[in-house]
Amino acid sequence: MAEIIRLEKLTKIFQDKRNTTVAIKDIDLVIEQGDIYGIIGLSGAGKSTLIRCINLLEKPTSGAVFFEGTNLVELKDSQLRQTRQKIGMIFQNFNLMEQRTVLRNVLFPLEIAHIAKDTAKERAVELLNLVGLSDKLDSYPSQLSGGQKQRVAIARALANNPSVLLCDEATSALDPSTTLSILQLLKEINQKLGITIVIITHEMKVVETICNKVAIIDESVIKETGLVAEVFANPQTPIAKNLIYPKLGVINKEFGSVLLKLTFDKTVLEPVVADMILKTQVAVNIIEASIKQGDNGSTGEMIIQLPNDQNSIAKVQNYLTTKNISFQQSNTEVQQ
Amino acid sequence: MISLISATFPFTYYLEQTLITLKIVGISTLLSYVLGIPLGILLNVTDKNGLYKCRPVNAILGAIINILRSAPFIILLVTLLPAIRKLVGTSVGDVPFTVGLVIAATPFVARMVESSLKEIDYGVVEASLAMGASKMRTIFTVILPEIRSSLIVGATISFATILGYTAMAGTIGAEGLGNTAYTYGYISSNPEVTIICLVLLIVIVQIFQEVGMRIAKKLDHRKKGE
């Protein structure tokens, strides 16, 4: 796939009279067309600064930001504004104009691009349709729920047919089920419209749910990058391990060294774990579980520990595969 | 009350003075806003987190405004009037007073506008810039429309302040209710004249405030329901 964004030695230092803060340091990152690229890190790691440097909302102290081959840092103001129309952005707090209706919010970027009124209105309505808000054209943002506001923001960000959509903690202000619906919408946009998506988040769940690639940022630098499946299966750095298997206590390594992280994303009606133990006759150790009971079944995650016995491990894996439950494997050595 | 009014001045006299007061206050408020809005915007955008951050401009403009605002109105007016009369060329009529009022009220209005501008959520400004809007477009098509209700509330407060100034200016010759209250009420010891003028001034302020607040509320879509 062709690369669409390339960051080279990107550094941003905030300086005022008293403090010097290195927010990001020597960041090298390549994002390819069609990616849903997750950038994850703890609070203060530099995530927001990084994504804001991509469209130059924050002016990097040094380094380069290539977008479709052009170094944005070298552009004149007017050229940069032109380019920004091709880079959509959504925010944690939605940032809608409260005194404009939903429709007029989506019209705003089209006004900037000097699109004729009729064409612009058609386009805006079409986009609001896409995000499922065709009945809210004349509502004001204050009359919408958080999820609906973010949908308006998404429609607005897509108005000028951007090739990239930047999302800064776009679901952090939403409840879990709304988060999921917004993530699904983003995935749809990525697949149907071919728009590359960059997602900043501190929630592993977000990366797991929709990203194909992930970068882990900690203390202003990128510690690890790669395909989500690979990084999750085999995290290399302490911070990556921490993010992927958070808050696990002491694990009895005598029992076994293999951990499985099960994800119940499709709703589960049967008592799977009990059934698994009965069918496979393997005694598993449940390390952690966060399962939610919904109206039509359970969703959530569970981490289980398996005994050190290849046969048992294979049986459990087999069972899970036939039941269509996704899982990831790692070693207890992963925990430091 | 009716007999009191007819005892000194006919009803039409008060109506006439009320209209004169409204004219002077209206024109002064309008002109103060014509000057005060750009100055308020300039104050805001040159400030430390502003779109066109520029400390020197902000500091100088801020200092001038603070000095003008520290001067008691009536002293400022008598200091400026001779120069204004020379400049304007008329020694009669409302023009010199109006100019004086505008000079005194503009700094007040600029601060009112500046404080309204502080209400904008900076995230909205960033979203606009991220969409490729210029800073100027952002100021005029995002920031100002977003804070319009606050600007209108500010305008009703400014109107009341300028009305107060006009009444004070009445003591040194500006026409209107203030002058009537002072000359025919206070100097000529007709307390009923003073009281009638006072009531009329209060009524004017109340009407404008009520109307202003209603418009502001009507134009504000931030709150649910209303």
Ligand SMILES: Nc1ncnc2c1ncn2[C@@H]1O[C@H](COP(=O)(O)OP(=O)(O)OP(=O)(O)O)[C@@H](O)[C@H]1O
């Ligand atoms: N405008 C600014 N001025 C000074 N320091 C800043 C500024 N913006 C960010 N920083 C500092 O840069 C560092 C990285 O901040 P950033 O907002 O990028 O973190 P983050 O990973 O997005 O955190 P969070 O998850 O809390 O949003 C922090 O130490 C922060 O205090």
Ligand SMILES: [Mg+2]
């Ligand atoms: Mg952040």
